[in-house]
Amino acid sequence: MELQTGFPLLLQQFKSLFYKNFLLSWRSKRATFLQLFSSFFFIFLIYAIQEAIQASFDSSTNYDDVFDPKAVSWYPIPPCEDKFFVKLPCYDFVWSGNDNDRIRSIVSRIMINNPGRAIPPNKVLSFRNTSDVDEWLLSNPMHCPGALHFVERNATVISYGIQTNSTPAAKRGNYEDPTLKFQIPLQLAAEREIARSLLKDPDFSWMVSLKEFAHPAIDNFSAVASIGPTFFLAIAMFGFVFQITSLITEKELKLLQALTMMGLYDTAYWLSWFWSEGIIAALSSLFTVLFGMMFQFDFFLNNNFAVLYLLFFLFQLNMIGFAFMISAFITKSSSSTTVGFSVFIIGFLTQIVTAFGFPYATRFSNTYRIIWAFFPPNLLAEGLQLLARATSTPGDPGISWSGRTRCVADDDDDTECLISINDIYKWLIFTCALWFLLAIYFDNIIPKSGVRKSVFYFLNPGYWTGRGENKLREGGLCSCNSSVPLPEHEAPDDEDVLNEENIVKRQATDGLLDPSIAVQIRGLVKTYPGTTKIGCCKCKRNSSYHALKGLWVNFAKDQLFCLLGPNGAGKTTAINCLTGITPVTSGDALIYGNSIRNSVGMSNIQKMIGVCPQFDILWDALSGQEHLYLFASIKGLPSASLKMVVQQSLEEVRLTEAAKVRAGSYSGGMKRRLSVAIALIGQPKLVILDEPTTGMDPITRRHVWDIIENAKKGRAIVLTTHSMEEADILSDRIGIMAKGRLRCIGTSIRLKSRFGTGFIANVSFSETNQGTSTGPDTSTTMFHEAVKQFFSHNLNVKPKEENKSFLTFVIPHDKEKLLTNFFAELEDRKSEFGIADLQLGLTTLEEVFLNIAKQAELESAAAEGRFTTLSLPSGTSVQIPIGARFIGIPGTESAENPRGVMVEVYWEQDDSGSLCISGNSPETPVPQHVNAEPMAPSRASTNRVFLGREGPVYGNVIHPMEIGTSNP
Numbered sequence: 001m002e003l004q005t006g007f008p009l010l011l012q013q014f015k016s017l018f019y020k021n022f023l024l025s026w027r028s029k030r031a032t033f034l035q036l037f038s039s040f041f042f043i044f045l046i047y048a049i050q051e052a053i054q055a056s057f058d059s060s061t062n063y064d065d066v067f068d069p070k071a072v073s074w075y076p077i078p079p080c081e082d083k084f085f086v087k088l089p090c091y092d093f094v095w096s097g098n099d100n101d102r103i104r105s106i107v108s109r110i111m112i113n114n115p116g117r118a119i120p121p122n123k124v125l126s127f128r129n130t131s132d133v134d135e136w137l138l139s140n141p142m143h144c145p146g147a148l149h150f151v152e153r154n155a156t157v158i159s160y161g162i163q164t165n166s167t168p169a170a171k172r173g174n175y176e177d178p179t180l181k182f183q184i185p186l187q188l189a190a191e192r193e194i195a196r197s198l199l200k201d202p203d204f205s206w207m208v209s210l211k212e213f214a215h216p217a218i219d220n221f222s223a224v225a226s227i228g229p230t231f232f233l234a235i236a237m238f239g240f241v242f243q244i245t246s247l248i249t250e251k252e253l254k255l256l257q258a259l260t261m262m263g264l265y266d267t268a269y270w271l272s273w274f275w276s277e278g279i280i281a282a283l284s285s286l287f288t289v290l291f292g293m294m295f296q297f298d299f300f301l302n303n304n305f306a307v308l309y310l311l312f313f314l315f316q317l318n319m320i321g322f323a324f325m326i327s328a329f330i331t332k333s334s335s336s337t338t339v340g341f342s343v344f345i346i347g348f349l350t351q352i353v354t355a356f357g358f359p360y361a362t363r364f365s366n367t368y369r370i371i372w373a374f375f376p377p378n379l380l381a382e383g384l385q386l387l388a389r390a391t392s393t394p395g396d397p398g399i400s401w402s403g404r405t406r407c408v409a410d411d412d413d414d415t416e417c418l419i420s421i422n423d424i425y426k427w428l429i430f431t432c433a434l435w436f437l438l439a440i441y442f443d444n445i446i447p448k449s450g451v452r453k454s455v456f457y458f459l460n461p462g463y464w465t466g467r468g469e470n471k472l473r474e475g476g477l478c479s480c481n482s483s484v485p486l487p488e489h490e491a492p493d494d495e496d497v498l499n500e501e502n503i504v505k506r507q508a509t510d511g512l513l514d515p516s517i518a519v520q521i522r523g524l525v526k527t528y529p530g531t532t533k534i535g536c537c538k539c540k541r542n543s544s545y546h547a548l549k550g551l552w553v554n555f556a557k558d559q560l561f562c563l564l565g566p567n568g569a570g571k572t573t574a575i576n577c578l579t580g581i582t583p584v585t586s587g588d589a590l591i592y593g594n595s596i597r598n599s600v601g602m603s604n605i606q607k608m609i610g611v612c613p614q615f616d617i618l619w620d621a622l623s624g625q626e627h628l629y630l631f632a633s634i635k636g637l638p639s640a641s642l643k644m645v646v647q648q649s650l651e652e653v654r655l656t657e658a659a660k661v662r663a664g665s666y667s668g669g670m671k672r673r674l675s676v677a678i679a680l681i682g683q684p685k686l687v688i689l690d691e692p693t694t695g696m697d698p699i700t701r702r703h704v705w706d707i708i709e710n711a712k713k714g715r716a717i718v719l720t721t722h723s724m725e726e727a728d729i730l731s732d733r734i735g736i737m738a739k740g741r742l743r744c745i746g747t748s749i750r751l752k753s754r755f756g757t758g759f760i761a762n763v764s765f766s767e768t769n770q771g772t773s774t775g776p777d778t779s780t781t782m783f784h785e786a787v788k789q790f791f792s793h794n795l796n797v798k799p800k801e802e803n804k805s806f807l808t809f810v811i812p813h814d815k816e817k818l819l820t821n822f823f824a825e826l827e828d829r830k831s832e833f834g835i836a837d838l839q840l841g842l843t844t845l846e847e848v849f850l851n852i853a854k855q856a857e858l859e860s861a862a863a864e865g866r867f868t869t870l871s872l873p874s875g876t877s878v879q880i881p882i883g884a885r886f887i888g889i890p891g892t893e894s895a896e897n898p899r900g901v902m903v904e905v906y907w908e909q910d911d912s913g914s915l916c917i918s919g920n921s922p923e924t925p926v927p928q929h930v931n932a933e934p935m936a937p938s939r940a941s942t943n944r945v946f947l948g949r950e951g952p953v954y955g956n957v958i959h960p961m962e963i964g965t966s967n968p
């Protein structure tokens with residue numbers, strides 16, 4: 001099937017990723033709902049705050065149009081309880097001059113003649129002079145709203161003064177103007193009664209009316225301008241946090257890595273996210289403006305719709321770009337909320353600073369404004385200020401579309417225009433593009449799975465032409481990678497591995513590419529470099545590690561090559577090198593002639609490989625069918641064939657019925673099957689299966705084996721597994737790795753015959769000879785003994801397992817030549833021995849595996865000179881090199897045993913694969929001819945005495961050859 005390439009592939013990848021993002025948004029409805037409609041909640045809050053604040057100025061006409069002001073002529077002295085925040089007991093007024101009869105009479109008339117309400121005597125306090133009043137007011141704050149001070153100059157002149165608490169106050173939506181409420185009534189009462197007293201006419205009266213100017217609303221409090229920036233930032237923060245979470249989750253779960261292995265273009269990935277989030281931002285901005293209009297804000301009604309919409313949309317888009325960029329620095333999706341909260345707090349603070357005029361005033365230099373514009377919330381705050389200022393009074397027309405470029409002086413002092421709404425658009429577009437490019441740049445240079453590109457990767461022409469080396473680096477940006485020498489090349493001990501290596505080397509030197517070979521690995525070396533991370537308080541050092549120490553091997557077409565090896569052998573590393581996830585340190589590999597070290601080669605390889613990674617890399621919210629559609633599209637399968645291919649794949653892995661079920665609800669086995677289907681989709685020419693059947697039940701496992709078996713045709717398959725049965729059944733060739741090296745290679749039978757302990761003979765006896773249930777009869781014992789005798793006499797072997805129905809013998813390889821005659825004779829004497837059935841088989845692959853792993857561990861322990869303690873039943877403890885088989889015990893020399901005694905040590909591997917002592921033989925004399933070496937490390941070559949204490953005792957290693965035996 002012809003796969004798409006170039007721009008059509010990019011377009012197809014973009015479409016399928018866009019659809020994936022759409023599905024993810026659709027299925028996380030709560031998050032999407034918040035992104036789209038959180039604006040309603042915030043605008044409602046702005047509305048409520050605006051209403052509350054305006055209500056507090058209700059008694060003032062400053063915020064209203066007053067075209068026909070009313071005259072007010074009714075000004076009684078109000079009861080003191082009407083004063084806001086008054087303390088009880090309170091007084092309607094206090095006065096001074098009480099040592100004067102005439103003044104006393106004037107005050108009593110003020111109280112009696114107060115319009116509408118006579119003031120009771122207990123609501124008034126009198127003093128002799130003004131200083132006494134001041135003293136009382138000082139010691140009794142808020143107990144009285146005003147004071148009158150009278151002085152009788154002469155019979156015709158009485159002067160007076162007024163004191164009021166002149167602070168305007170607001171309480172629960174009401175405004176208190178002290179002049180109108182307290183000062184004028186006191187003034188009118190004092191003047192009225194002074195006039196009556198002087199004229200001696202108790203009915204003398206005149207009308208005083210007060211009337212304000214007709215005026216339009218003087219100011220318009222804009223909650224949108226004052227608190228809007230914070231609230232609109234909060235709306236954008238939902239998208240910001242969800243965006244970072246989605247991106248980091250895809251990295252964390254290695255979903256992005258899986259897509260990259262399938263040949264994903266970076267651009268398609270980022271564009272798909274940008275578009276899908278851009279659409280949500282577009283809708284969210286639309287709803288923001290519509291809700292603003294719905295709540296009848298002048299800000300939203302008077303400014304042009306497009307001008308408003310563009311500001312909100314560009315801001316939200318900018319925040320998405322910002323989220324992309326920030327996500328490159330975050331490794332855990334759980335951190336995204338913290339990051340979002342931090343950005344919000346910083347934005348909140350810088351918006352306050354912006355609202356106070358920084359840096360959009362002529363006294364600040366342009367540099368400040370440029371720096372300020374790189375943080376999107378600042379631009380939003382300034383944009384909202386401009387729009388609010390354009391609608392500050394109800395008569396203001398707002399900013400029209402054509403007026404968006406018009407620059408209005410910011411301040412009364414400022415005559416120079418500093419920024420227009422159009423400039424804000426330009427800054428938002430520019431910085432958004434910048435964040436987008438930086439996101440791709442940082443994503444490339446900040447390590448993912450320990451791998452990154454060079455800081456100046458974009459300066460390498462090969463990056464743009466695709467013809468350069470596939471240069472990836474390892475380690476963090478700030479870590480100093482020490483240059484590590486390559487591991488020494490050791491010629492393999494095993495003849496088959498050596499042969500394979502020579503074949504590959506010869507083919508590499510000749511430059512010949514055998515058409516039957518799918519993958520040729522040429523001396524692959526992978527060293528994870530040691531890094532020194534300089535933290536704030538400490539230096540952290542990791543030493544380098546040679547995970548692959550020179551791998552030379554061919555994988556043939558139409559065959560399955562199984563890589564076995566204990567944990568940490570380097571299997572996954574080898575696979576990661578082949579798929580381009582990990583850069584190789586040295587050597588190369590050709591996959592169908594394409595080098596993994598070359599960018600073009602790697603992009604060709606990605607089109608022809610399918611990978612089933614060790615751990616399922618799936619989106620919980622997507623169904624099996626959707627996964628297959630996505631991966632097939634990323635791979636470049638023509639869109640016309642997608643449906644058919646996906647159906648076939650689902651049928652193949654028996655997931656048709658669960659095709660529409662979300663992968664999150666799949667069982668472990670179903671997920672593995674889906675991963676296998678993804679690896680096989682698009683007929684890849686090389687399929688890499690890393691432990692594909694982990695967690696599957698035996699029935700499903702066998703079914704997947706069938707799938708793998710059928711998939712061999714026309715492609716090469718590389719399989720890693722810890723199931724020896726799987727390896728045995730599926731493999732055409734097996735390579736067992738340990739400690740980064742290939743230890744053996746060949747077919748299953750060859751490995752068993754070369755590395756197994758020998759043959760297994762199972763002898764089962766006929767039922768009639770098995771005695772009663774209470775115990776074997778004498779004939780059974782007789783048959784058993786006869787067979788045992790026969791084996792012992794001819795092959796020198798004892799049974800490994802025995803019960804009343806069968807005997808099992810392990811026959812070493814060196815007896816192979818005797819076997820034909822031996823079994824022919826046994827077959828002839830079957831009835832004589834009471835034998836029902838006779839089976840001969842090779843030892844299991846598992847045994848081969850264990851032997852190879854143990855051998856590798858022994859070698860490495862010997863190479864590293866590691867020691868362990870052997871505790872003998874006699875109570876002696878000796879230090880012995882790990883893996884040593886025969887040990888002479890120092891200090892046991894005697895006349896009887898002049899060379900002392902020795903033991904054979906038995907080794908086994910623990911769960912982590914390390915060797916540990918499983919037991920030892922009884923002590924036997926060391927033969928006379930044996931030369932035992934004291935095997936202490938150089939620093940403790942003798943059994944020294946340290947500070948009065950004995951040092952450790954080191955055993956003498958005896959080479960097995962000296963005793964006449966060979967190594968296991």
Ligand SMILES: Nc1ncnc2c1ncn2[C@@H]1O[C@H](COP(=O)(O)OP(=O)(O)OP(=O)(O)O)[C@@H](O)[C@H]1O
Pocket residue numbers: 449450528545547565566567568569570571572573574
């Ligand atoms: N990024 C890394 N940095 C340092 N060392 C690493 C890194 N990745 C793997 N290693 C080391 O390289 C060695 C080989 O690891 P690898 O994952 O290839 O083993 P494996 O054979 O696949 O094991 P398993 O069967 O457990 O999957 C291990 O000792 C591992 O600790």
